[in-house]
Amino acid sequence: MPYNVKLDAFEGPLDLLLHLINTYEIDIYDIPVSVISEQYMNYIHTMKELKLDVASEYLVMAATLLAIKSKMLLPKQEADPIDQQMGFEVEEDPREDLVNRLIEYRKFKQAALHLKEKEAARSLVYTREPADLSAFGKNEETVNPVSNVTIYDMLEAMQKLFAKKEKNLPKRTTIERQEIPIELRMSQIINELRLENGRKRFSELFHHHNKEHMVVTFLAILELMKTKEITCNQDGNFSEIFISVTGEK
Structure with a gap:
């Protein structure tokens, strides 16, 4: 499905x-x-x-x-002053x-x-x-999983990745279909981030040329953002997006 x-x-x-x-x-x-x-x-x-x-x-x-x-x-028609004076539509x-x-x-x-x-x-x-x-103890501070990153920034980053991967694809290749569960990819992303001190560039998570793998990775990132397991930060327009494990720096 x-x-x-x-x-x-x-x-x-x-x-x-x-x-x-x-x-x-x-x-x-x-x-x-x-x-x-x-x-x-x-x-x-x-x-x-x-x-x-x-x-x-x-x-x-x-x-x-x-x-x-x-x-x-x-082609645009120039407005006739006479027509304007007579009330014709311009x-x-x-x-x-x-x-x-x-x-x-x-x-x-x-x-x-x-x-x-x-x-x-x-x-x-x-x-x-x-x-x-x-x-009652101290309540944990609510973490905003997307910080200053919007969904449009995420889509723009994916556009660039698709274009870059497509450009680097070899002229001849063997296509292998490999189903990757979303839950498994989510776990892999968390492990990858922790190996890099809990923080990594958005583009570095897409180290496969396979488009299906890239799509699953993107959906896994969205799901991790939804469950607030990761946070996304971007310093400014068009700059690199950084993914980090929530609560780790």
Whole structure:
């Protein structure tokens, strides 16, 4: 049976488009549709390669981007001043509707972030004297398994690995099918990390050319993140992602 994973980190196609716009420092009012649609499709293909559940709304957005791209390729007719004065419709920018949706989505996302910060600040306010809880022992600090790494960073790292492995494949090779259980690969990853003082580069965990092995490794990493057995850190955009065992440095 295929091992399917659905990630809650995806908030929808508009969220993915905003991520691409911010990553590539694109002006939201003048989106280069050709570039953004190519990057968007790369993410969709990578999600399918990893057998992740791709919601239909992502495919609808992909079709929308391709439709806008096609309209942008058509020759533009210059607006006639006489037609404008007489109230005839002037050809609109095919990106206008998408830009408006992105701007509205960004407003709501920023508002949600602001409310979340308010919620976090309010959760620190207490209306009673602190009770003596020494008898219950110290609660372990909750560890964020993804730290400053987003699911888009993980997918981008996998895109680079796929491209690098495919480039280095020999022209002739013997294909051997080898089934690797997710649980076994999870245990192997933990052991590999502990042999390297509990920390290793994301790319170093993919030391096999076999695509099935790479996919199983990626899914095992996601499962370990979900169970908070490992943490992921990234110093900045496009920099290397580091995987470490939770609680070990």
